[in-house]
Structures are given as C-alpha cells and as structure tokens.
Amino acid sequence: MNSILDWATGQAARELGINPALASLVYKSYWKFVRETIASLDLENMSEEDFSKVATNFNIPYIGKLYTGYDKIEKYRRKIKYLENHVKVKGNKAHV
Numbered sequence: 198m199n200s201i202l203d204w205a206t207g208q209a210a211r212e213l214g215i216n217p218a219l220a221s222l223v224y225k226s227y228w229k230f231v232r233e234t235i236a237s238l239d240l241e242n243m244s245e246e247d248f249s250k251v252a253t254n255f256n257i258p259y260i261g262k263l264y265t266g267y268d269k270i271e272k273y274r275r276k277i278k279y280l281e282n283h284v285k286v287k288g289n290k291a292h293v
Contacts, residue, residue, distance in 0.1 A: 202221075202224070203221075205224075206220040206221040206224050207220070209224075231255055231263070234253060234255075235253070238251060238253065240270055241274075243270075245267045248267045248270070249267070
C-alpha cells in the first residue's frame with residue numbers, strides 16, 4: 198500500500214467485508230461531494246447576510262466539523278486584493 202489513504206480504505210474494506218477498490222471509491226466520492234458543494238457557492242459575491250443563510254458545513258465522523266466563518270472569508274478576500282495590487286509576476290517568480 199502506498200499511503201495512509203490506501204491503508205485506511207484497506208482496513209475499512211476488511212472490516213466491512215467489501216472490495217478495497219470499492220472502499221476507495223466511496224471515500225473519494227465523499228470528498229468529491231464536499232469539494233463540489235463548496236465550489237458551487239458564489240463566495241466571492243456573497244454578503245454576510247447571504248453567507249449566514251447558506252451556512253454550509255460538514256460533520257465528518259471521527260474527524261469533526263468542517264466549516265468556516267464569514268470573517269475568515271473576508272480575511273482571505275483582503276489578502277487576495279493585497280497580492281493582486283502589490284505582487285508582480287514575471288515568468289514563474291513573484292516580485293514585490
């Protein structure tokens with residue numbers, strides 16, 4: 198096995214009595230759903246009020262809750278604006 202993911206899905210497959218490839222597909226489809234759900238949100242143009250209505254979060258068994266707050270999104274918006282205004286990219290290198 199190549200990674201912790203392979204080990205974990207193999208362990209789950211043994212415990213559940215299913216094919217390891219099937220266990221891997223189930224695990225990957227779960228994270229694909231989370232990624233697509235988050236990507237479908239228009240966070241760039243969302244106000245705080247709209248964000249509080251959406252309140253998308255994911256409760257991941259044995260790991261915890263995956264969520265963010267509006268203040269964290271605003272922090273990253275400011276950071277992106279700063280970088281867009283102050284960093285010039287030449288080739289593969291950034292110059293401040």
